[in-house]
Amino acid sequence: MYRYDEIDQALVNDRVAQFRDQTRRFLDGSLSEDEFRGLRLRNGFYIQRFGPMLRVSIPYGMLNAPQLRMLAHIARKYDKGYGHFTTRTNIQYNWPKLEQVPDILADLATVQMHAIQTSGNCIRNVTTDALAGVARDEIVDPRPYCELTRQWASFHPEFNWLPRKFKIAFSASAQDRAATVVHDIGVHIRRNADGELGYTIYAGGGLGRMPILATKVRDFLPEGELLPYCEAILRVYNRLGRRDNIHRARIKIVVKEHGADKFRQLVEEEYARIDDPALRLTAEDIERMRAHFTAPAYAADAAAPASFAQWRSTSSRFAAWARRNLKAHRVPGYHAVMVSLKPIGGVTGDCSHVQLDALAELAERYSFGEIRVTYDQNLLLADVRERDLYALWQQLDAQGLATPNIGLITDIIACPGLDFCSLANAGSIGVSQDIQQRFEDLDYQYDVGELRIKISGCMNGCGHHSVGHIGILGVDKHGEEWYQVTLGGGAGDDVAALGERTGPAIARADIAEAVERIVQVYLEQRGSEDETFLETFRRVGMAPFKARIYAESAAEREAA
Amino acid sequence: MSRIIRNRAIAADDYTTLADDAPLPAMGQVIVSLQRWRAERGALAGGGLRVGVRLANTDDIALVWADVRERPLIALEWPKFADGRAFTQARLLRTRYGFAGELRAVGDVARDQMFYMRRCGIDSFAPRADQDLDGCLAALTELSDAYQPAADGVVPVWQRRRRHA
Numbered sequence A: 001m002y003r004y005d006e007i008d009q010a011l012v013n014d015r016v017a018q019f020r021d022q023t024r025r026f027l028d029g030s031l032s033e034d035e036f037r038g039l040r041l042r043n044g045f046y047i048q049r050f051g052p053m054l055r056v057s058i059p060y061g062m063l064n065a066p067q068l069r070m071l072a073h074i075a076r077k078y079d080k081g082y083g084h085f086t087t088r089t090n091i092q093y094n095w096p097k098l099e100q101v102p103d104i105l106a107d108l109a110t111v112q113m114h115a116i117q118t119s120g121n122c123i124r125n126v127t128t129d130a131l132a133g134v135a136r137d138e139i140v141d142p143r144p145y146c147e148l149t150r151q152w153a154s155f156h157p158e159f160n161w162l163p164r165k166f167k168i169a170f171s172a173s174a175q176d177r178a179a180t181v182v183h184d185i186g187v188h189i190r191r192n193a194d195g196e197l198g199y200t201i202y203a204g205g206g207l208g209r210m211p212i213l214a215t216k217v218r219d220f221l222p223e224g225e226l227l228p229y230c231e232a233i234l235r236v237y238n239r240l241g242r243r244d245n246i247h248r249a250r251i252k253i254v255v256k257e258h259g260a261d262k263f264r265q266l267v268e269e270e271y272a273r274i275d276d277p278a279l280r281l282t283a284e285d286i287e288r289m290r291a292h293f294t295a296p297a298y299a300a301d302a303a304a305p306a307s308f309a310q311w312r313s314t315s316s317r318f319a320a321w322a323r324r325n326l327k328a329h330r331v332p333g334y335h336a337v338m339v340s341l342k343p344i345g346g347v348t349g350d351c352s353h354v355q356l357d358a359l360a361e362l363a364e365r366y367s368f369g370e371i372r373v374t375y376d377q378n379l380l381l382a383d384v385r386e387r388d389l390y391a392l393w394q395q396l397d398a399q400g401l402a403t404p405n406i407g408l409i410t411d412i413i414a415c416p417g418l419d420f421c422s423l424a425n426a427g428s429i430g431v432s433q434d435i436q437q438r439f440e441d442l443d444y445q446y447d448v449g450e451l452r453i454k455i456s457g458c459m460n461g462c463g464h465h466s467v468g469h470i471g472i473l474g475v476d477k478h479g480e481e482w483y484q485v486t487l488g489g490g491a492g493d494d495v496a497a498l499g500e501r502t503g504p505a506i507a508r509a510d511i512a513e514a515v516e517r518i519v520q521v522y523l524e525q526r527g528s529e530d531e532t533f534l535e536t537f538r539r540v541g542m543a544p545f546k547a548r549i550y551a552e553s554a555a556e557r558e559a560a
Numbered sequence B: 001m002s003r004i005i006r007n008r009a010i011a012a013d014d015y016t017t018l019a020d021d022a023p024l025p026a027m028g029q030v031i032v033s034l035q036r037w038r039a040e041r042g043a044l045a046g047g048g049l050r051v052g053v054r055l056a057n058t059d060d061i062a063l064v065w066a067d068v069r070e071r072p073l074i075a076l077e078w079p080k081f082a083d084g085r086a087f088t089q090a091r092l093l094r095t096r097y098g099f100a101g102e103l104r105a106v107g108d109v110a111r112d113q114m115f116y117m118r119r120c121g122i123d124s125f126a127p128r129a130d131q132d133l134d135g136c137l138a139a140l141t142e143l144s145d146a147y148q149p150a151a152d153g154v155v156p157v158w159q160r161r162r163r164h165a
């Protein structure tokens, strides 16, 4: 993975010193609350419902063992012993003290980490496919492009005070596992008819209120032109993005208000006028960056098909895990292993300091010392030998990290919601736990199959509810927690789509029941066991689901 | 005379900012709005005045360049600390249009923005009244390096690394 050189390290160190000074000036009263807010946000520091929150950047989800140990150390020393992984593949701590944040950042800098631009109206962490470099359907490893983009975007002097936050995601495979079409810029790396590498560029996607899928801006952009083109999009946005209404400030509104054609024209005109050769990447620049992401030294004797078959037949728990939590690897004998952060009744994405330390150990022992954070708030050990699978599973299991539910109904994406977030209308964590408990039975989960539930505690959509197969959105009704349900959304699926609303909001007490009814309709309606929830929904439409969700239950009829 | 930062030093502000309805002095250096410059160009340019022009951060540089290209000073406005439109204006004026005069940041100008303003081509700063000018000066070089090109001649890291290899 990418290693800092002296330039990267100097910048991160300078940033720590800068924030230390800003914090000091805020505490001595010479920097106003309002001004400090913008500055601390750009260093990942929020003031939340019950206290502060620090969001640490994990560029495109990559972590190595020393970094995991540092995250564990921070959880222990400055927090309550755990951290929370997000859909943007960052980690959040919920209890740091402002006075200590400069020290935390200094600690992070010792392992080449930081919290730069993890919030605030600037270019945020760049994300990509968690299977980058190991996926079978990949055209090229997207991470070198992500890192080049990260560097270009870091401390960008022109684009550090945008109308609103700005998120960029990369995908380099047939299936878009990075949900690029719900990002401000979505980059699809591809080859043109002549076999040359380049990009299809999308812009203006976003969740939150007014969720919208991104518009294609450029069908094929040559490989060296990535940064000038991004500058063109950002410049159009910085000039024309609305600053009068925070809810209309994302780039998607610029696209909407000007229309896709006009927006495209503005970007292309701006791009045509950017003639700064310094922004252009040469083949050599990209090659040099690629050298940071070379394949590890894969062993020739990694495969162990006989043992693997035997473990599966002797342990049904191992077999269940192997069935759900292993992903195909391009190198024979290797598996990509998903580490579930969704234990039944747990908190989505949470990881304790003990688990983080254990994962550092396991990464070193079984996966070349690296681990990745995934878009769905799990972790991934990307390069595990088949012959190590059983030993790894036992150790993950001992840490509560082997829940065999990847991609299933209990593998829920949920934002922190009312328990932590000051913007929330309603809780997410409790709802997620209720649903998990209803579907705890593994056979039931397996029968239902691939089904992604995504929960947000408010319209901001941090839990990506709009693109959940079942989306659940917390709304406030006279001070009570209610939930709007959508069906048929998808991102990272075969087709990206926004969910369709089922009807009126549903009370907190009824939400798990509503999900169960939705699942029942699916099980009754599906054409075969191979037809997924999304496929069934697209075939039969909303009507049968709606009828069942809002039908009175037998108990209710009796009571009435 | 209030103090500003110009060319990385504290200096006396030798320009007077004129409201649109303020009477014109016969001599000296003044900053006027673009509207006034356009309306009274003859009177302003004729006498013994040296005239700088203040743009709003919503002005499109492509549309105003012809009016301001000869000016010794252009003032760009930060109406609020967090409103970053003038960063783009500054960078375009320097790198696309080659403006070589004094480029001044006015309005809600505070030290924690000044490093980025400088990188975008601002060489003159009229900080908010509460700002400590020595602190502002120090802030201009707060980060020792930068990754990307802007308007300050920084060679982007990817280019510098070519030479290292």
Ligand code: SF4
Binding pocket: A415, A416, A417, A418, A421, A422, A423, A424, A425, A456, A457, A458, A459, A460, A461, A462, A463
């Ligand atoms: S979706 Fe709303 S409640 Fe949930 S984390 Fe985001 S802002 Fe907070």
